[in-house]
Amino acid sequence: MSSVITLEFEHYKAQEAATGKPIILDEFVFALVPNLDPKKPIERTEQLPDVKHIVHRQAINKAGLVSENAVAYSVTLGTEIGDFEFNWIGLLNKASQSVAMITHAPTQKKLRTQGGQQGNVLTRSFLLEFDGAAKDTAINTTAETWQIDFTARLTGIDEVQRLINTDSYGEAAFFGSAFEVTRDGEQYTVNSGLAYVGGLRGELAKSQVFNKLRDTHIYADFSYQGNLLSQWQTVVKLTTGNQLKHYVDTSGYAHFVCAIAAIDKTGSVTDLRPQGAKWEQSIAQIKQQYALKSEMKSWRYVAKGNESSLTPNEVFQHCLLFINGLEQYANYSFAVENNTVYLAEPLLKDDHIEVLINVPVISSRALHAGSETDVLRNEVEALRTTVKNLKGKDFISADSQNLAAIGSDENIFISEKQLQHIHDIEVETTIKGK
Structure with a gap:
């Protein structure tokens, strides 16, 4: 493997010095050049390879001071980058495309994470030495250790947090009017707000408008994105379609989707958002299922005294019993059989009784094992x-x-x-x- 500082850099350096500007080297270029021999010396007149051979460009991640006459530039290719091969690396000024340093290397592979297969992380650095390098480049930060790969561990931590959120919020949870779809003529507005989808916490910063929708669904699409050295964050977008599923995009990011509204053939909107945390959704689901099966009724009675049973004119198997506003324990203070409530103790005169009929079994205070x-x-x-x-x-x-x-x-x-x-x-x- 060989490296060289180009003559083009010397011209660029002299030009910047004449105008009093600092030297700026801010981009790495990776290329796969045919028939490249990394053992041979590099001509200082070498330029950028042909565009068809360039496989990747990336801004530098770090620049650090080694000494007064040496500065280091580094780039890290994270697991979201790939797949490609390269044998040529260049450091240049992006604005002028002036190449400062070149390295010829044996052909190497850069793989991204995809299909459950962990990708690799590569860090490449250039050490640029010349008299007054620190001053001319205006770099005054000491070079750091950049090549430790915490990718797998950080990815695991992110996944654990996502699963914890899923335990609390289910596959999706929306709060208040967040992501609510409202119709005004042919415009469909999705409200801004906070939600969890697939365990990812995301916020739609601004309301978004769709036009002329028919026979389709609107989906919230959440993904957690960033690179190895950046701050990761949830990316929120909205899309339309039918029967969309979770997916992984071409960059390797997992996307979690949830239908927030259905638009029928007439343009009417049906709200599909799960409301609140998981426990709130469970209660809402029970109420909804129960409402479809039966209607809760209330039967009230003022005791004459000494009644040991109550017979509301209803057909029922379970109930809640309140005496003077106090709820009684099922299977302890009372029992139900043949549409009759049998009491453990006779009623007193003027006791106020309320029997709630057709309540779910889980609502009654029956004793369980314990x-x-x-x-x-x-x-x-x-x-x-x-x-x-x-x-x-x-x-x-x-x-x-x-x-x-x-x-x-x-x-x-x-x-x-x-x-x-x-x-x-x-x-x-x-x-x-x-």
Whole structure:
């Protein structure tokens, strides 16, 4: 491999010095030149290769001071760049296309990340030495280490964060009127705002207008873009079409898409945006599914006193029960069977009752496996023992209704039938007349 400072650079350097301007070298050029022998010396008169042989151009990433008479220029080709081969590298002033340095090298491959295959990262540098180099180039920053490749690790961190966002926001989440599509005649406006698509947080900075749309969808398209040394950010764009899927573009960036609105043959708009975070979407979905299946009804009643059951004139299997505004526990304070609500304790006169009928099962406060269930089982077992061992004045009966009291508290009455409905147990009792 050989390198050279060109005569063209000497002319350029003299020209800039005469006008008091600093030397600016700001572009790398990569080319694949046929029949190039990297072992042979390079003529100082060599120019840029023919355009058809140039495979890549890129602005320098770093320029640093090595000494008063030496400066370094470096470029990093990240995993988003490729695929191509090169054997010629040049450093030049982009504005004048003046070539300052040239390197001939063995043919090398530059591959980008695509199809699940990790690309490679290449860093190439030129060290330019001449008297007064630091002064003439106005470079005063010390050269740094530029060739450490953290690409794979940083990509992994980005992917973990994207998946965390997906856990919280689902495949897409929109807030308020963000990305809402409204129609005014033949104009369709997509509102600006914040959203998550595919775990990427992005913002549409300005509203965008589409014209004369029919029988199509409007999609939000989010991708996370940048290069190895730049700040990465979510790129947001809008597009129209039908049945669009996530995709990877020619540069290797993954794009995540979400339909935000459907436009029918008449031009009418249907909003398709998932609203809010994942938990909010779940609640909204339950409400929507439930609304399609049944209609919740409310039945109210003022107790006359001592009612042990309630019979709303409705057909239902589940309900919510409120007594004087307090919600009661299903399968503990009450049970439902044959369109009847059986109460654990009789009502008092003027108790205000509200029964919400046709509620989803998940809305009722039924006990599930866990600590509460264990407590209930212990209470039931204690009740069984107590009822079986009632004797003498500890046993209080309301005779014909077969009511039993625990201990000597005459205000606690639980009937055998009610216990069977509530706890699904058989109660063994010894009834004695009073």
